[in-house]
Amino acid sequence: MIVVSDALDRLFEGLPERLTVDQLxxxxxxxxxxxxxxxxxxxxxxxIKLGKTWLILRDDIKExxxxxxxxxHSTDNDGAHTNEE
Structure with missing residues (x-):
């Protein structure tokens, strides 16, 4: 199973702290x-919108x-899925 943080880190790998609209x-x-x-x-x-410019922070998007x-859903001891919410 892929950990969410790992997948998101790979998705955003190499991108700057501030993203352009195209990068987003x-x-x-x-x-x-x-x-x-x-x-x-x-x-x-x-x-954040500053005038006509969008300030898009990579880490805010990731979070x-x-x-x-x-x-x-979590599984109980016998491996069956439960529907706890």
Whole structure:
């Protein structure tokens, strides 16, 4: 099983502390910059708007993605999945 931190670290490997809109779109797999700008404007992903410029911090995006990760259900002793919420 891949640990979330490891997967996110690999996804963001080599990217600068501050991301461009294009870099964010690429990491999130969004082919359309319009969608990326909409997500920024609507607060779906964290960023700071300064005038007409977006300040997108790599580590803020990583932390946000970690918090949104859907964790698999736990298993009980016999290996059966439980539906605890």
């Amino acid at each position: 779109a690429q990491v999130l797999g969004l082919g359309d910059r319009t969608i990326t700008y909409r997500w920024l404007r609507d607060g779906i992903v964290p960023a 946000h993605l970690r918090s949104q990760y859907n964790v698999p």
